[in-house]
Amino acid sequence: MGSTNSTLSKIPNVEELMEETGFTPAHIVRLYDRFEALDKEKTGHLRPQDFGAINRLAMNPIGDRIIGAFFSPGQETVDFHSFVRILAHFRPADKKHPKDPSMPEPVNSRTSKLKFAFQLYDQDKDGKISRAELLQVLRSMLEMQVTEEQLESIADRTIQEADLDNDDAISFEEFRKVPLGRARRLTYQHGPLQHSAPRILSQPHRK
């Protein structure tokens, strides 16, 4: 595609980016189009309100957290490269290539996906999901007729279930051990989200 090349040439360090994230040129072009569409003021950077302008994302009960995940602390904007890097988490994990121990963990590995999810809880980045953090998530995910009391019970129970070292918080290791197996497969490989963006990204150019 001629347009692919012309778009690619607009992006600096595009090879590096592709290498790093594993996206194909077509993906990058798509993402770049989207990025530009979101970037209404054509600054080359996205601000949170650009994300917030997506209606459906505004409907997402944890939309704020998702948006927040794109912004490293203290930064108000995200450029295309970081944008793509974050999205690379959502590429399906490569099963075909056996793990190369010498290489760093790919960003779309199962672990780093989980890590991403974990960070959505762990907003203070202390490596633990505290009771308060959990409660906060629960509050945003549960309907309003659930009483605070009930929420707290659920949070307590959740922590009790997962907490192996009795520190009243869920560490990443503990989070990992939650038998999400089926659920994780469900979300990442099939089920209602089967045509999710990451999948679609991976779809047309499968080799």
Next chain:
Amino acid sequence: MRTMGGFSQMKLAVNFLTIGLVILSLPCGSYTEIPPKPPGSLTVLPPVKPAGGPQAFPDAENSNLPAFTMDYARIQVPFEVTLWVLLASFAKIGFHVYHKITFWVPESCLLISIGLIVGAIMHSVHEEPPAVLSYNVFFLFMLPPHRTGVWILYAPRDRSSRTWEPVLWFAVVGTLWNSIGIGMSLYAVCQIEAFEVQDINLQENMLFAAIISAVDPVAVLSVFEDVSVNEQLYIVVFGECLFNDAVTVVLYNMFIFVADMPVVEPVDVFLGVARFFVVGLGGMGFGVIFGFVASFTTRFTSNVREIEPLFIFMYSYLAYLVAELFSISSIMAIVTCALTMKYYVEENVSQRSCTTIRHVVKMLGTISETLIFFFLGVVTITTEHEWNWGYIMFTLLLALVWRGLGVLVLTQIINPFRTIPFNFKDQFILGYGGLRGAISFALVFTLPDSIGRKKLFVTTTICMIMFTVFIQGISIRPLIEFINVRRTNRNLETINVEIHSRLIEHTIAGVEDLCGQWSHYYWKDKFLKFNNRILRKIPIRDNRAESSIVALYKKLELQNAMGILDTVSGDINAGSSIVPLHEEKKSSGKPKRKFVAADLMNMHDILSKNMYKIRQRTTAYTTKHSLPNDSRTKEILIRRHTSIRRSLGPGSFNGPNEAKSQKYFSLPPGKSLDSKFPPQRLRHTGNDDDETMSEMDYPSARSRFNQPSRSSSRAMLPLRRLNTLTEVPSSSVVDLVDERSGGRGAWGRGMSRLNSSSSDSRIPAPRRHHDPSNGPDNGSSGDHGSGDNGPEGEQQPLSPTPAWAAEPGDRDDSGTQKPLLRPQWKTRKP
């Protein structure tokens, strides 16, 4: 005058006779044209005719003014229609009185059973079989609402091309496969002399096969919905159900034509194929045109909101009728019309009209579905049958076999192209879910009499429907449970799994939205661009900057304000939000709770019932019996109203935490909040939470209580505003406020941070929200509203209402009301 009267009396008598035959017949039967009329003429709504009666009556009697007259003939048709619809509706109520019946037995079975009983009664009193199913009545009056109803009732909202590929594949290719396969093999069966059906030729067999290959898995859909099988399966069956009849009707018309021909030439086959495309695509074309015109019309209805729904219905029906006129696929027309309109109209019509449309479509759909199955039962008893064991059994067998084979082969073909292949279980359910229904039934009854073995066909089709609806329909639920088809989300594992997987789903959904709708199709992309640039501007009223969400949000805020006005005087809601606090105090002391099994069950229950569904999936699975409920969306919207503010206002945004705190900056960040929400504060300080924690937790904790739509805190929002404005002289509130704000350092800091963030929204300077010490620097600014223009403006005038003064009283009462307001959770505990 005399003769005139005599004439009209005669006319009346004829009328009376014909209609009398249909006494206690079916509503739609009454709609039918009177037999002598040439078929095809469009006699809708006969009431016009008997209208001549009343004038004639006194004249014919030639008597004095009667003191009492009864003119049944005049009202008969609508009267009976009403009665039948009522009867069917009562039956529906009956089924749902005891829920277990409909759980195990699909509703269609029950309706057919009742129809059978009614049919038996009619038969025993030698009532004529109703002429319900003339082609015209069924296709002009019952089918459109039924099909659009199906669309609305069961439609999964997530329509993206990827999910719909297999649908078209199965619906079109699958139906063709079935009808050709069954037709051919039935023809082979007919050659067996023992069955004495050698007289059925190939064309007739093909015609019959086309009729019975129309899969109508409405019953399966409701089972799927209940057990929540995976969505892909659901969509395939749904789409099959929808497009199938279009395909079948085309095939039917084609074969009817072919069946009359003595010799079938190759040209005819070619023409048949061409016609197939003309019919299908033509239907879609008409649908799109009418949908577009309708959308364009609604552009001008802003002043006549009350007739908006009418436009929608009339245009849809018009699309249907015009498609019928050209005998192209009218079902395709009405469905595409509805889709096109949905795309544009929703932005034009008012929210209320939208709801009305949805309700009416739902109502019509349900009623026509009910009636169709009901009549099926009645007609089964009242028609003449021709029973032929061999033919019927072979048809059943062949239909099953070909369906099974079809699913296997088609999935084999399509699987390599899919990310998630259909596995064996899916295939099995897909094959087994091939119930036959309304379409087959209607088509077979409208067979021309020139077909020699029409009665046999009718009997076989009814057997087929009965077999599939009863045997397969009833057994499919246990079977699904047995082989445990991949469910969407029903398995109860640990609470952790439940919460985390939902979070992950939300995340994926969010990222998906963030990346936008991706399609692989060049043309689709082009079209979308074209649509956005040009097409949309025609039908949609004005390209206002604000999104539909903003509009909805404004409406919601207004609604909330109204609601508060209604409830503020002496309602207990205000008090109830306080209750958790008291319980909290008690519970915060003990370090760990013990959870009993019952609690665990409760939690699972709460989680599964109350977790927000992914995106619009809430409405996706609106069941037949519950109307769409967008309260969840409303809740989320209200919770997240800042994100809208953010998009409207020039304020900057500093990350998720910031977002949380900013979210509420429109609410007065004054101390009054404190008095409202002691529970959180007490809990956190009681737990010895560190600074970060309360920082983290505070805003969203407050958000929870801010939610006007949460019943327990309904009146919160403006009440607080009032406090800031210090229009409440009540000492109790103020005292509380002072005490609280003075007492706790952490709280104070939280507050100031809040202030700071709000003021910060105008200051582009970078700041770190993780650093709480940064807060007090700019914390003095209370000018929180400056960043917004839209919703804030609407809110403002509402706030200073004297009615809020009632609030302190409520608060005082809260203590005494507490026992009443204990959360359910508590009471369930042993």
